[in-house]
Amino acid sequence: MKNTLLVPELRELIETGQIDALRAFCEDVHPATAAEMIGALSPSESWSALRHLDPLVRSDIFSHLEDETQTEMLSILSRKDAADILADMPPDDRADLFKLLPEERREDILPALAQAEREDIRRLASYEEGTAGSVMTSDYVMLPLELTAQQAIDRLREVAPDRETIYTAYIVDAKRRVQGFVSLKDLIVARRDARVGDIMHTDVICARVQDDQEDAARKIQKYDLLALPVVDAGDALVGIITHDDALDIITQEQTEDIEKLMAIAGAHEAGAYVKTSAWAHFKSRAVWLVILAFFGLISGFIVQSFEGLLQQFAILAVFMPMLADTGGNTGSQSATLVVRALALKEIGSSDIMRILWKELRVSLLLGLLLAVVAFGRVMAFGGGSSVPEGVALGTIGFAIALALGLQVVTSTLIGALLPLGAARLKLDPALVASPALTTVVDITGLLIFFSTAKFFVGL
Amino acid sequence: MKNTLLVPELRELIETGQIDALRAFCEDVHPATAAEMIGALSPSESWSALRHLDPLVRSDIFSHLEDETQTEMLSILSRKDAADILADMPPDDRADLFKLLPEERREDILPALAQAEREDIRRLASYEEGTAGSVMTSDYVMLPLELTAQQAIDRLREVAPDRETIYTAYIVDAKRRVQGFVSLKDLIVARRDARVGDIMHTDVICARVQDDQEDAARKIQKYDLLALPVVDAGDALVGIITHDDALDIITQEQTEDIEKLMAIAGAHEAGAYVKTSAWAHFKSRAVWLVILAFFGLISGFIVQSFEGLLQQFAILAVFMPMLADTGGNTGSQSATLVVRALALKEIGSSDIMRILWKELRVSLLLGLLLAVVAFGRVMAFGGGSSVPEGVALGTIGFAIALALGLQVVTSTLIGALLPLGAARLKLDPALVASPALTTVVDITGLLIFFSTAKFFVGL
Structure with missing residues (x-):
């Protein structure tokens, strides 16, 4: 989000070179707030505001800028300035930004970074999007077993400025396998000479690098964690996911689920509506619409094959919309409940x-x-429609009501079965919901409708 | 969630009175895990397992049980046992549970609680569901301005066992108005003799008791907070919302949004699919379905008024399902994107x-x-349908294609306008999405379709 409220004031401070006022402004508000204001300036103006700040504050504000603003700013900076900013960013945000940079810019900046940072970026950027590895940070604290509580607190004090959280520290063995963890609260409450090994918790909840990021976030939620350790194939600790990442992951996954329910294809990124171009919106929505329109052909063929019946009983056409809508609505309702229950792991x-x-x-x-x-509707208003002689309005009303009832039952069951089937096949249940489902129950609905009608009027 | 895996083993431990083994089991795993296992037992068995535990561990596990299990267990306990459990529960969970108890049970238990707890329950339970006040806890820490960092740490150590978090402490004035906050990290890093008043942050982000709980949770997300202070109408600090509550609130609100998108009425509670009865499911879905079916009458009347045209051009009926589905799909897509962007505050x-x-x-x-x-479809397969002499298939194809194009444009715009309009009127934008929208664009679609067709075939 960008906040243009203070743009004129900020511009004036920059143009008149009032560095102290700029610094005071940026350091007095929350970095997220400062980022909203500064992000509304042009990239070169933003840099004029940021360059004079303390490096840690600067990187903190920079990390809160939108992805696009970050890449735009990096593109106008010298190699050294860019490397300085990257050096102080949280490792996970830094790796994410790095993935967005053009190849040549990456090759340009990398040599300007210290070796440890280069390796850290390469490693974090190597995990596939959507995995726990891709969202973890490498800024965690490890403590040796044999420290006393007081020594551990002293150690945490030393490393605090560089670490994302010092509230949970991990105890690992020689192969970096997690033996336990202590919270800063445990250390504060413990006797000063208590050994870390004696007060640590051994019921460690962790995720693996290749786990789905949503599963990792749900663990943080279920166990009320501040941070979740992430281990590699050899069970070695390689990173942590923090509570604030969990909130972002769950929001992002939710946007994805809702968009899949509505058959909107493509990359599902939070905060994307405004910055996505009309052409990109068109592409992400068109794919499914065209596929569904082709499936709509089948509905068309069914109607076509009952044209004779329709011409004699035009009243049937009157009820086609209600039949299609009701089938779609009831099917979507059961599909939504099942998709949501699957996502929250209430059911398997x-x-x-x-x-x-x-x-x-x-x-x-x-x-x-x-x-x-529906029966009431036919009896009350059906008189206006042409019904061939010899067929009672009640018979047609009964046929229509029965067809609608059958349609509700089948579309509700199909609505529940499609996502369950998709889950069985390890596909995403949300993919087969709403629009895809509407198209399927349209087909079954028309078959039920015309067959029932034909049976009752004896054609 | 319940986990029945260890039910036989737990039953045996309870029946043979192996208290130590039971205690070891419950204290070695995470309280959320213990609650899953114990929740799978009957209420009286659960109590047999829990009664021997340390009161703090017991209340922690009890807080992680499902709402229903909690109320069932409380109903079989003596007044004293019930009061003991309530006394040690986190204040927010306790107030939530209290609201679920029958009136008489509440009156029964209240006198057994200490006065401070009674008042705390009454106060927390008094806020309207869905507000920040209803999800906050009263277990926060306040520190006086004049303490040194070391004194503040000592104070936090003392109160740690009773407080939900000691990682953020608030500094308030005589009227409990928040002047600033310090984190335990700030205190650990500061010089021991630094004054709290000098190291505290004064850029306090807070919520008001009557704010929407989702807005409060989004603040925790935006500012990466561990806890968000909540103030009353007089700006006095009355509670905090913690990071783990934010995750639960966002999950619950997301379930609500999805269910509203699919027109499922009633209380939207996370984790509800399995425990909600078929009858309750029926009621929450039926309301909207019937309302929508009544609106479907309007579509019916439109078709009825064009019966003559339909009987001459049965090919129009063939395209009715495709027209309705495409309108519904395109409208739902734009509505979904707009509802989501509004919910995430990307747009206003x-x-x-x-x-x-x-x-x-x-x-x-x-x-x-x-x-x-659509034009391709008509030209390729339209020949099978009856078209009156003197009307070229191409004319009908053009009319149908034009109608479909117009339908896509109008339903996309309606899909975007309805939620925006709802937001303007301070209604929930999700309410007017998907099924309600489908019904509206059906009506506009049929009008466009038949009017265009009539115009082109010159009837």
Whole structure:
């Protein structure tokens, strides 16, 4: 987010070279707030404001700028200035930014960084997007078993300025395997001469580098953690994911799920609506719409094959929209509940029978209710439609009501089954929800509708 | 969640009275894990397992049980045991549980609690659901200005066992107005004789008791906070919301948003799918379905008024499902993007013109693409349908393609406008999305479709 409120004032401070006032402004507010204000300036103006700040404050504010602003600013900086900023950034944010830079710029900046930082960036940037490895930071604290609580606190004090959190410290063995952890609270409360090895907690919850980032975030949520240690294939500690990352991951995954429910393809990034171009929006939405429109052909063929019936009973066309909408709505409702319950791990794909049984009961109630509504509608307003002689309006009303009831039951069950099936096949359940589902239940709905009608009017 | 894996082993430990083994089991694992195992037992068995534990561990595990298990267990306990458990629970969880108890049980337990706890429960339970006040806890730490860093650390050590977090402490004036805060990290890093008043941060971010809980959680996310102070109408500090609460709030709000998008009414509680009865599911889904079905009547009347046209051009009925689905899909996509961008505060309702302009460009591209698909469909497969003599298939194809293109543009714009309008009227934008939208664009779509067709075939 950018905040343009103070842009004129900031510009004036920069142009008149009031460095002290600029510094006071940036250091008195939260870095996220400073980033909103500074991000509203041009890249060169932003740098004029940031360059005079204390390096730690500067990197903190810089980390809070939007991705685009970060890359734009880096592109106008000298190699040294760019390397200075990167050196002080949190390792996870730094690796993320690095991945966004053009190849040549990366090659240009890397040699200006210290070797440890180069390796850290290369390592963190190597994990696949969406994994726990790709969101972890390497700024964690390790403590030896044999320290006393007081010595441990002294150690934490020393490393505090460089570390993202000193509230949880890990105890590892020679192969960096996590033996336990202590919180700063444990250390403060313990006797000063208590050994870290004696007060550490050994019930360590951790994630593996290749785990899904959402699963890692859900662990932080479930166990109320400040930080979750991440280990590699050899069980060695390689990073931590912090509580604030968990909030961002869950928000991002949520945006993804909602967009998949609505069949919007492509990269799902939080905060993307405004900065995504119309053409990119078009591409991400068009793919599925065209696929679905092709599936819509099947609905068309079904209607076409019942054209004779439709011409005799135009009243059927009157109820086609209600049938299609109701099927789509009931199917989407059950699909949404199942997708959400799967995402929150309330249910697994093995609970199929239990879920179908519940959805069956719900759908019978809904089907009955809507059938009554439809029957009432036919009897009250159906008189205006042309019905061939010899066929009672009640017969048609009953056929339509029955078809609608059947449609509600089948689309509710299909709505529950599609995401469960996708989960079984290790696909994302959200992908088969809403629009895809609407298209499927349209097809089943039209078949049910015309077959029932044909059966009752005896054609 | 319940974990039945160890139920037989736990039962045996309880039946054979192996208290030490039970205690070791419950104290060695994370309280959330212990709660999953113990929650799978019957209420009286759970109590047999919990009663022998250290009161703090017991309350910690108890707080992690599901709401239902908590209320069931409390209902079989003596007044004294119930009061003992409540006394050691985190104040926010305790107030939430209290609200779930039947009136008479509350009246029964309250007198057994100390006065401070009674008042704390009454106060926390008094805030309206969904507000920052309803999710805050009263377990925070305040420090006087004049303490030194070392004295402050000593103070934190003393109160640590009773407090949810000692990592952030607040400095308040005589009227409890927040003057600043210090983190335990600040205190550890500071010189021992530094005054709290000199090292405290004065850029305090806080929420008001009546603020929306999601806004409060988003502040914790934006500013990477461990805890957010909550103040009352007189600016006095009355509670804090912690980082783990923020995760739960955001998960709950997201479930709510998704369910509203799919028109599922009622209380939106995380973790509810499995424990909600079929009848309750029926009620929460039926309301909107019936309302939407009534709106479907309008679509029916439109079709009815064009029955003559439909009987002559049965090919129009063939394209009705595709028209309705595409309108619903494109409208839902733009509505979803706008609802999400509003929820994440990327855009406000005042950005209407900017959003409409973007959606207009996107929809023109989508409309053109889908019109071409529809025209191709008519020319390729339309020959099988009955078309009156004197009307060229190409004319009908053009009319259908144009109608579909117009439908895409209008439904995309309506999809963006409805949630923006709702936000303007201070309603929840998610309420007017998906199913409600589908019904609206069905009506506009049918009007566009038949009017365009009528115009082109010159009837």
